[in-house]
Amino acid sequence: MTDDVLVVHGGTPLEGRIRVRGAKNLVSKAMVAALLGDSPSRLFDVPKIRDVEVVRGLLGLHGVKVTDGTEDGELVFDPANVESASTDQINVHAGSSRIPILFCGPLLHRLGHAFIPDLGGCHIGPRPIDFHLQALREFGATVDKRPEGLHLSAPNGLHGTKFALPYPSVGATEQVLLTAVMAEGVTELRNAAVEPEIIDLICILQKMGAIIKVHTDRVIEIQGVPKLHGYTHRPIPDRIEAASWAAAALATRGHVEVLGAQQADMMTFLNIFRSVGGEYEVTDARAPKLGDPGQEGGIRFWHPGGELNAVALETDVHPGFMTDWQQPLVVALTQARGLSIVHETVYEQRLGYTEALNSMGANIQVYRDCLGGTPCRFGRRNFKHSAVIAGPSKLHAADLVIPDLRAGFSHLIAALAAEGTSRVYGVDLINRGYEDFEAKLADLGAHAERP
Ligand SMILES: CC(=O)N[C@H]1[C@@H](OP(=O)(O)OP(=O)(O)OC[C@H]2O[C@@H](n3ccc(=O)[nH]c3=O)[C@H](O)[C@@H]2O)O[C@H](CO)[C@@H](O)[C@@H]1O
Numbered sequence: 001m002t003d004d005v006l007v008v009h010g011g012t013p014l015e016g017r018i019r020v021r022g023a024k025n026l027v028s029k030a031m032v033a034a035l036l037g038d039s040p041s042r043l044f045d046v047p048k049i050r051d052v053e054v055v056r057g058l059l060g061l062h063g064v065k066v067t068d069g070t071e072d073g074e075l076v077f078d079p080a081n082v083e084s085a086s087t088d089q090i091n092v093h094a095g096s097s098r099i100p101i102l103f104c105g106p107l108l109h110r111l112g113h114a115f116i117p118d119l120g121g122c123h124i125g126p127r128p129i130d131f132h133l134q135a136l137r138e139f140g141a142t143v144d145k146r147p148e149g150l151h152l153s154a155p156n157g158l159h160g161t162k163f164a165l166p167y168p169s170v171g172a173t174e175q176v177l178l179t180a181v182m183a184e185g186v187t188e189l190r191n192a193a194v195e196p197e198i199i200d201l202i203c204i205l206q207k208m209g210a211i212i213k214v215h216t217d218r219v220i221e222i223q224g225v226p227k228l229h230g231y232t233h234r235p236i237p238d239r240i241e242a243a244s245w246a247a248a249a250l251a252t253r254g255h256v257e258v259l260g261a262q263q264a265d266m267m268t269f270l271n272i273f274r275s276v277g278g279e280y281e282v283t284d285a286r287a288p289k290l291g292d293p294g295q296e297g298g299i300r301f302w303h304p305g306g307e308l309n310a311v312a313l314e315t316d317v318h319p320g321f322m323t324d325w326q327q328p329l330v331v332a333l334t335q336a337r338g339l340s341i342v343h344e345t346v347y348e349q350r351l352g353y354t355e356a357l358n359s360m361g362a363n364i365q366v367y368r369d370c371l372g373g374t375p376c377r378f379g380r381r382n383f384k385h386s387a388v389i390a391g392p393s394k395l396h397a398a399d400l401v402i403p404d405l406r407a408g409f410s411h412l413i414a415a416l417a418a419e420g421t422s423r424v425y426g427v428d429l430i431n432r433g434y435e436d437f438e439a440k441l442a443d444l445g446a447h448a449e450r451p
């Protein structure tokens with residue numbers, strides 16, 4: 001752990017321009033979808049992040065030939081040899097990723113069986129997969145959960161089903177989509193997740209030949225088809241990374257332009273950003289400002305000076321305030337005057353990082369109560385899932401250890417906003433979801449270096 005540390009000299013506003021590429025929470029699923037095609041697929045703007053490396057490795061173990069395309073960030077997937085791949089290597093740990101669970105449907109369609117190693121991902125709650133397993137069984141698969149992972153089989157193929165999610169789980173919705181598209185007959189999914197990344201995955205599957213209807217009130221209907229072909233796709237940009245840099249601009253009283261950021265995917269964040277007192281300008285390549293014909297699309301975020309305002313926010317499924325936006329933004333809330341309230345309703349244990357912020361001088365109290373407009377699944381279940389942030393607090397440097405991906409970025413922002421020199425340990429974890437973040441910090445004028 002000693003070499004995995006970043007020395008951060010705080011107190012300098014971040015100023016400059018960075019670019020976000022394909023969304024971490026879509027690109028990895030698009031890669032899995034390529035397994036379903038009977039011809040090659042091309043995916044553009046793939047960020048160089050750990051989650052992509054893990055899925056690229058797993059695809060390779062399953063016989064998919066993954067090569068770099070001609071454009072920077074382009075990957076080409078050739079699934080021709082999946083049936084002949086030897087799968088004895090598959091007991092590889094999923095590492096840091098949650099994606100392996102999404103291989104179930106595609107492998108069952110291609111091979112009639114599958115082994116899925118245990119899952120990684122952020123430690124922000126139990127993160128059960130009961131909805132996934134229930135759905136797979138409803139499609140006709142047998143699922144045997146063992147200590148080393150999941151053993152699945154569907155010798156007679158998979159058939160469509162009617163399935164209602166108890167909670168609009170993103171992963172479980174993707175599990176159903178990736179399985180239903182080639183199942184025999186129609187599948188109706190109720191209470192589905194409808195995040196932008198889900199809709200983009202549906203666009204990819206539709207390009208491949210799938211028939212998917214997105215009805216109102218979170219109902220998705222999939223007509224199974226016997227075969228799918230490859231796709232060519234440029235994914236939606238990473239709205240979580242964009243929001244993370246926006247929060248960094250606010251916390252350090254800086255000005256950051258995020259090229260590639262898309263307003264439509266970030267509207268709830270933009271509303272909160274403005275309510276806190278941040279300023280932003282959407283730049284649209286299709287509607288360039290007068291006199292700036294060559295303008296690229298993106299969003300400029302800046303701290304206008306003066307004080308920030310405390311706000312009350314509740315994380316929720318889309319179109320609510322995304323849970324992954326919460327951790328970076330809270331650092332900016334420590335700088336706002338008054339009492340801010342955060343009610344985290346998606347994950348049970350996503351506020352642990354606030355202890356580190358308190359060790360830097362922040363004033364954050366966490367509660368088991370639902371401190372929000374709507375009671376959530378965690379009320380009276382002993383989970384500290386609400387926080388009150390009193391500000392403004394002057395942050396001072398500290399030694400920090402990163403517990404998970406977004407808390408990692410939150411610690412980075414806090415170190416940048418604090419006075420003095422902090423040491424952020426376990427910083428490599430940030431590479432799981434933020435491409436070239438150290439280079440981006442340098443581009444934005446941050447004073448941070450490896451010892
Ligand atoms: C790789 C990826 O895309 N990760 C995202 C995905 O995670 P992921 O797909 O794991 O998130 P889910 O939406 O499934 O999980 C949210 C909640 O659903 C419940 N649940 C989920 C599945 C299940 O089988 N049983 C169950 O009870 C849990 O309470 C969990 O806390 O969506 C989350 C919510 O937008 C994001 O924070 C993650 O960044």
Ligand SMILES: C=C(OP(=O)(O)O)C(=O)O
Pocket residue numbers: 097098120121122123240324405406433
């Ligand atoms: C929770 C996250 O990712 P994962 O689901 O991959 O752990 C995240 O991206 O904030």
